[in-house]
Amino acid sequence: MDTITLKNTALTDKHQALGAKMVPFAGYLMPVQYEGINVEHETVRNKVGMFDVSHMGEFILKGEGALDLIQRVTSNDASKLSPGKAQYSCLPNESGGIVDDLIVYCLEDGNWMLVVNASNIEKDWNWIQKYNTGNVEMHNISDQTSLLAIQGPDAAAVIQKLTSVDLGSIPYYCFAKGEVAGCKNVLISNTGYTGAGGFELYFENAHAVKIWDALMEAGREFGIKACGLGCRDTLRLEMAFCLYGNDIDDTTSPLEAGLGWITKFTKEFTNSAALKAQKEAGVQRKLVGFEMVDKGIPRHGYEIADAAGKIIGVVTSGTQSPSLQKAIGMGYVQSGFAAEGNEIFVKIRDKAIKATVIKTPFLKK
Numbered sequence: 309m310d311t312i313t314l315k316n317t318a319l320t321d322k323h324q325a326l327g328a329k330m331v332p333f334a335g336y337l338m339p340v341q342y343e344g345i346n347v348e349h350e351t352v353r354n355k356v357g358m359f360d361v362s363h364m365g366e367f368i369l370k371g372e373g374a375l376d377l378i379q380r381v382t383s384n385d386a387s388k389l390s391p392g393k394a395q396y397s398c399l400p401n402e403s404g405g406i407v408d409d410l411i412v413y414c415l416e417d418g419n420w421m422l423v424v425n426a427s428n429i430e431k432d433w434n435w436i437q438k439y440n441t442g443n444v445e446m447h448n449i450s451d452q453t454s455l456l457a458i459q460g461p462d463a464a465a466v467i468q469k470l471t472s473v474d475l476g477s478i479p480y481y482c483f484a485k486g487e488v489a490g491c492k493n494v495l496i497s498n499t500g501y502t503g504a505g506g507f508e509l510y511f512e513n514a515h516a517v518k519i520w521d522a523l524m525e526a527g528r529e530f531g532i533k534a535c536g537l538g539c540r541d542t543l544r545l546e547m548a549f550c551l552y553g554n555d556i557d558d559t560t561s562p563l564e565a566g567l568g569w570i571t572k573f574t575k576e577f578t579n580s581a582a583l584k585a586q587k588e589a590g591v592q593r594k595l596v597g598f599e600m601v602d603k604g605i606p607r608h609g610y611e612i613a614d615a616a617g618k619i620i621g622v623v624t625s626g627t628q629s630p631s632l633q634k635a636i637g638m639g640y641v642q643s644g645f646a647a648e649g650n651e652i653f654v655k656i657r658d659k660a661i662k663a664t665v666i667k668t669p670f671l672k673k
Contacts, residue, residue: 317362318454318516326534334426336363339536348539349630352504356460356527357535358520365429365450366510367422373442374420378412380439383562383583385572389414394481394499397570398562399435400579404586405558406565408432409550411499413483421495421510423455425552439578454516456509458523459535459543463506466527471496475507489522491515501540503547503671542627548597548638548668554608555595555624555638563587564640565595593621594646597668599636604654604661606637611655620645623654629670636670637663 314337323330328339339360341348351357369377378386384397391414399407408428413421424432429450440446458467464475473486473496483497488509495510511519524532541551550556550565562571563586573584600606606626614620626637637654645652648667653660 315363317360318513319360319362319520322517322520323360323534328534328536331537333537334363336426338363339534341536341538342534345536345538345542346630348533348535349542351531351533352460352502352535352539352543353631354461355531355533356458356462356466356506357533357539358523358527359457359459359535359537359540360454360520361457361508361540362454362513362516363426364455365424365426365432365448366453366455367424367433367436368415368447368449369420369422369436370445370447371418371443373444374418377436377440377442377444378420378422379575379577381436381578382410382412383567383572383577383580384412384570385575386412386414386420387575391416392482392484394483394497395570396481398556398567399432400562400571400577400583401435401558402579403558404561404579404582406552406556406560406562407435407558409552409556409567413495413497427553452513454511454513454519456519456523457500457502457506458509458527459500459502459506460504462527462530462532463504466523466530466532467496467507467509469526470522478507489515489519491519494519501549502543503549503669503673504543539630541625542630545625545627545636545638546629546631546669546671548670550595551625560595560640561586561591564591564593590643592643593640594643595624595638595640596646596665597636597638597670598652598654598663598665599632599634599670600654601651601662601664603635604656604659605635606639606654606656606661606663612639612641613653613655613660614645615651615653617653617660620652626654631671638668641665
């Protein structure tokens with residue numbers, strides 16, 4: 309993709325000044341790493357790191373029918389949310405797959421925010437709009453909104469220096485609104501994609517540089533580092549968090565992907581009858597985690613075989629885990645091979661490299 313056509317976040321100049329390696333990602337120019345993936349990974353696991361994830365999409369849904377529309381298009385039960393709470397969910401399509409995964413925020417009664425993947429902003433908007441028969445007021449605020457993820461065991465201590473909001477009183481998958489670094493109306497969410505704990509801050513682009521600088525200064529005593537998308541991927545994979553486009557997509561069912569826990573049949577939603585039938589019949593393939601026994605790193609798209617060499621699945625994500633010092637991966641295999649302890653073989657450059665199916669997350673807390 310030609311860099312001229314790429315979008316910037318409000319912090320692109322900051323990343324470039326810090327010497328970040330910038331790459332095209334989901335239509336944006338994004339930092340993939342600064343000092344290096346392993347260094348940044350370890351910083352998040354042990355101290356605190358900060359990610360600019362302003363490329364993510366945010367939609368506001370307002371009005372009387374907003375909850376009904378969300379219930380219609382998402383798999384989880386948003387009626388369980390009260391103001392200040394959020395939930396992980398997905399948008400099922402009409403053919404058994406997933407349009408996207410997302411986080412649903414209940415801002416206040418009748419006012420909701422949906423946070424979607426950067427590469428799917430237009431696709432998701434059109435999908436939700438297709439079902440918006442009740443004229444729910446919808447606003448795509450993605451281009452006006454910045455998002456920072458401050459992640460790691462020291463994340464709360466860093467942010468707490470800059471806000472009077474009591475971060476200790478915000479449970480996991482809950483949020484509060486308040487002032488951060490003198491900037492008003494910041495949504496402080498106890499969520500993240502690293503498994504290391506921390507918060508995500510949503511605010512207007514105009515505040516981005518001020519909040520970034522304040523957090524870097526407040527975090528200096530804790531050894532804060534700017535972190536790129538490279539270690540975001542290794543961190544999420546150690547937790548076996550799905551990445552849209554790799555582990556889930558338009559062809560993978562939430563049940564195959566192990567997302568039955570966000571697929572609630574207490575309500576009707578897009579394709580719910582077919583998914584319920586799939587649950588009752590049992591899935592033919594499952595997303596599993598595995599670790600390599602023999603030397604080799606699994607990569608997205610590599611075939612998975614059984615001991616006889618028969619192809620039984622495909623790798624969706626794989627890496628050398630910085631925390632575990634071993635190669636790990638996720639992939640879909642036929643259900644008969646999905647049990648913990650099963651031996652499978654990843655085809656790497658025409659060689660069958662042995663691996664073992666293990667229980668996820670890979671990194672036990």
